[in-house]
Amino acid sequence: MNDNNLRLDGNAAGGLLNEMFPFEMTAAEATCGGCAKIRPIGELMLYGHEMGAILRCAGCDTALIRITHIRGCYWLDLSGMSCLRIAADIH
Amino acid sequence: MAQQLRWQLGTVVEVRQETPSVKSLILDLPDWTTHLPGQHVDVRLTSEDGYQAQRSYSIASPPEDKYLMLTVERLEEGEVSPYLVDELRVGDQIELRGPIGGYFVWDAREGKNDGSPLFLVAGGSGIAPLMAMIRHRANTHSKVPTKLLYSSRSYDDVIYREELDRISGNDSSIQVIHTLTRQQPQNWMRYNRRIDLAMLAETAWQPAEKPIAFTCGPTELVETVANHLLQLGYKQECIKTERFGPTGG
Numbered sequence: 001m002n003d004n005n006l007r008l009d010g011n012a013a014g015g016l017l018n019e020m021f022p023f024e025m026t027a028a029e030a031t032c033g034g035c036a037k038i039r040p041i042g043e044l045m046l047y048g049h050e051m052g053a054i055l056r057c058a059g060c061d062t063a064l065i066r067i068t069h070i071r072g073c074y075w076l077d078l079s080g081m082s083c084l085r086i087a088a089d090i091h
Numbered sequence: 092m093a094q095q096l097r098w099q100l101g102t103v104v105e106v107r108q109e110t111p112s113v114k115s116l117i118l119d120l121p122d123w124t125t126h127l128p129g130q131h132v133d134v135r136l137t138s139e140d141g142y143q144a145q146r147s148y149s150i151a152s153p154p155e156d157k158y159l160m161l162t163v164e165r166l167e168e169g170e171v172s173p174y175l176v177d178e179l180r181v182g183d184q185i186e187l188r189g190p191i192g193g194y195f196v197w198d199a200r201e202g203k204n205d206g207s208p209l210f211l212v213a214g215g216s217g218i219a220p221l222m223a224m225i226r227h228r229a230n231t232h233s234k235v236p237t238k239l240l241y242s243s244r245s246y247d248d249v250i251y252r253e254e255l256d257r258i259s260g261n262d263s264s265i266q267v268i269h270t271l272t273r274q275q276p277q278n279w280m281r282y283n284r285r286i287d288l289a290m291l292a293e294t295a296w297q298p299a300e301k302p303i304a305f306t307c308g309p310t311e312l313v314e315t316v317a318n319h320l321l322q323l324g325y326k327q328e329c330i331k332t333e334r335f336g337p338t339g340g
């Protein structure tokens with residue numbers, strides 16, 4: 001199985017992101033640090049792994065969000081994104 | 092929804108065999124608030140030795156229903172779906188959290204959508220979140236023009252077949268178009284192949300009608316549909332995708 005087969009939408013990371021952020025994060029808009037495209041997190045490409053997840057830009061493949069959960073801590077690397085816009089209440 | 096989701100226990104009140112490999116689990120969740128059509132839940136199973144496995148499942152029931160429905164396809168290599176499909180009985184409990192997702196959602200209520208025609212494209216059990224939208228649309232008597240293009244392996248693999256027939260039979264503003272990719276009944280006059288550009292060109296709303304498309308299914312199908320709709324002139328932001336990968340279970 002190649003990596004493409006493991007690719008999901010950012011939607012599927014909604015539960016994991018909610019462990020860290022008290023907001024509905026799949027609708028939050030991330031600005032890619034690579035190509036400057038703004039997309040909802042639900043539209044990013046999600047690559048899950050045993051200890052966390054990587055969310056990549058669907059256009060240029062830049063890793064916007066890296067999450068690792070290890071020994072009771074979340075490690076969150078957001079260096080691939082230049083801005084994150086979160087609606088405080090989407091409903 | 093500025094709050095942390097909690098794991099909660101749902102009790103199985105009914106198990107419905109939808110097709111030979113797919114069952115719907117009807118769950119009673121005392122702590123459930125409400126959800127939007129298209130949202131999903133995370134289901135967590137814990138074995139006796141503490142090992143946990145977690146998967147996302149779309150909610151198939153509309154917000155108006157008392158109980159929550161999850162429709163699960165049994166995947167041979169799956170870690171979670173064989174248990175949910177083969178082992179779970181009425182009265183059993185499972186752990187889940189939700190609702191999750193604010194992107195792949197459609198709300199029929201006034202002011203919550205702009206009346207854009209809906210083009211829904213499902214592959215196999217990818218019908219689940221789209222069925223929540225279709226049921227919600229029917230419950231709220233919405234007349235938003237809607238088409239469902241639904242790819243299944245065979246006639247017997249069509250999930251919610253009778254309900255879809257009934258809904259589309261009672262309402263001329265919704266149209267259901269089936270394609271059967273592996274096996275067709277005798278005299279089958281409709282599509283008999285995988286979804287392709289020509290099929291989408293024949294079935295999708297014209298871009299000028301300002302449609303919004305939701306597509307859910309295996310990754311390959313979803314990407315094919317999204318790419319072809321772009322080719323046909325759909326705007327990127329009007330194509331909402333939900334991939335569940337080849338082994339979502």
